[in-house]
Amino acid sequence: MENEVLKTVKGTKDFMPQEQMQRNWIRRTLEAVFETYCCKPLETPMLQHYELLASKYGGGDEILKEVYRLSDQGDRELGLRYDLTVPLTKVVGMNPEMRMPFKRYEIGKVFRDGPVKTGRLREFIQCDVDIVGTTSVLAEAELLSMAFEAFKRLGLDVYIEVNNRKLLSGVLQELGVPVERAGDVMLSLDKLEKIGVDGVRDDLRERNVEEPLVLAITSFLQEGVITLDLLAERFTSQLVQEGIRELRDMLAYVKGAGVGGELRFSPFLARGLGIYTGIVYEIFLQDGSMTSSIGSGGRYDQIIGRLLDDGREYPAVGISFGLDVILAALVNRNTEEQKAADVLVIPLGTEASSLGLANRLRESGIRVELELTGRRLKKALDYANKEGFAFALIYGENEVNSGQVVVRDMREGTEQSVPLELVGKWLSDKLSG
Template sequence: MQNVKGTYDFFGKEQALRKKVQTVLQEVFELYDFDEMDSTILNELDLLTSKYAGGDEILKEMYQLTDQGMRRLGLRYDLTIPFAKVIALNPGIELPYKRYEMGKVFRDGPVKRGRLREFLQCDVDIVGIDGPEAEAELMQVAAEVFKRLNIPITLRWNNHQFLGEILETMGVPSDKKPSVMLTLDKIAKIGNEGVIQELADKGLDAQVTKAITELIQLDDPTFKQISDLYGIVDSKGSLEVQALQELIQELGLDQTCKFDPFLSRGLSFYTGTVYEIFDASSSFTSSLGGGGRYDEIIGKLVNRDEAAYPTVGMSFGMESIMELLRDRPLEAKVPLVVVIPIGEATIPVVLKTAAELRASDIPTGLDTSRRKLKKSLASAASKGIRYVILIGEDEAADGKVRLKDMKETTEVVLSLDEALLIVQKNVL
């Protein structure tokens, strides 16, 4: 018996850390007024394979199945298309609409560090805003999330429209622009030489290849440098970049958010801004999150004006974040009080006592292991538990408890209400 490759069970300290990360994400999402959503895992195959969805690279990794009614279905491979479906099916949703969702997605792809076949995605999306303020707000969300997780990041961003305009001025044919963008997106992984080699295999005109080669050999080019070099100043893409860049500077995000003219993220449905989040120290090379603007998907799904549902989203890579945090020490969660029965007859009273403590919002554990009291006390001390309540037959008969302070090494017999006041005063 073994787990399917690329799937894991989480428990103990690792699950506690995962829960902590999810709690940070949820707190920040709700701080920014995003509503929670829970979309369907099973979807019609036609939806997931539509030309407006994830593209060939993702579709070949999709898990497909047929139900007993011979309907062709698929497991969701991300949270974006199911979200688009929800908006399309509920035209009464008031726009702009901001949602977040944390849920499992499935991809039958290669397994490596930080990349699984069953994994948790954590998404935020804004639909109904076509201005750069939507992208800027999601950048603020990312900065706040990783600040709380104590992970220094670099958020690299670009604009699909702008990159397309650059390639157009170089003479790249329209039908080859997506392929060239994919190659440029790999520059950090395969280097300039790798990019040049891939370009050579695309059958581009020699002058076009030379122009692209000159572009990638520029040393960390800025937006102004590139727009001046190629004469792209008042185009749609360049104006979008300028507007977002001004907002980033106004918000003080310019040290975290860096313009990257080669970033494209590879997915065909992006229509404007794209961004990807990386560990600022570069010790972990996988992406920690990413996203962008996809203005056309929802409108196309419902056969309406493509621009009717301007949308921008960001996905946080839970598994990559976990890989980065896994070796960090985690403060173990322990109960504030442990209740121990002395003798079998006192177990009902012990259960009732624990229930009353919990009703007062005091995390309470039970030790009914029937081991020697000395071992139970040693266990509580090793976990840093301050108070132990002992209940023997005499205490049960008198309606009392024996409160043991492990820090002060004192022990007193008193009522549960009195014990409760002491615990609340000293540990809450």
């Protein structure tokens, strides 16, 4: 088949039924968890004014390069949203009467015209929960408790790395890192686990960090395992102490949450430079089968206020899950939704009665496909086999007249007649058994 028009746009993908069933299951699982936490759904448009997307915001110039721009018939300059936070900010700003805290979730497409890698598309689904309007780290604790619960239901064993930007900034200050070099040093330290102390030393030098500072930092790294207790003793600034207090409170709250799940203090976790102001976190698989994180977030107390510029404060904290990262993590694991369809009803000249039979079964919650093409019985059974149906019901004139249905067990290859009025219960029992 040659057809030049049939191309999928670079960075996009058709999700075929097998995958899409699993994505639907992930989405519904997340929604159910979000809703037991009383997070409320919000749906914002994908089309936004370019001016809003480009306005002063933590995303910065980097992300602007990746915005798909377009205009409408009225020559408005528009863009496709690149995240769900900017549209949330707009909603908060346009609804000043909104009761706080505002806990909302949104699951929707975002668009980034950036590099395409494995598992990284230009059009992808984000699942975000944000709480606007409270400074209490109980909010962070709720989000992490919710994340543990969500991944438990998804059947994924995860741990969450946590840190506090206040603590990290305070430590760097006390080590003598000037504010204007803090960003560079954070980016170096973020790689510690991957490249070790020697690697960090080289990396700092490459960034032209002054030698005495390199020495101060690396010798600190060599003091041993960096725990909260160690930092609390060694660093005394208010910023460090506040960061530690927030983390300890949050750890105690999550412990009280009783959801299980492992939190790991990760003293150099930074999560980018522009956005976060307090606690940050990143979620990983325990089995290490994926090295990238499958969720992340943190507190960003200044972003919304900076954008709205209305003199009010909008403390906020959020968490974001990537639907397709979760999908990738679930590959080769069985989920409920992956099971094959239930029943194929095959009419043999009995279309009207067969549709009636199919509908009676559907009412008991059985997923029923009606054979629609009028193909011969052998071909229809062949189809049932290939599509993985558990049962095929053969329904001809004789069966209609005698009030019976021939039920074929596709796995066993056996057939038996079942009275019409019993077949629903019979199938339900077999399918749930």
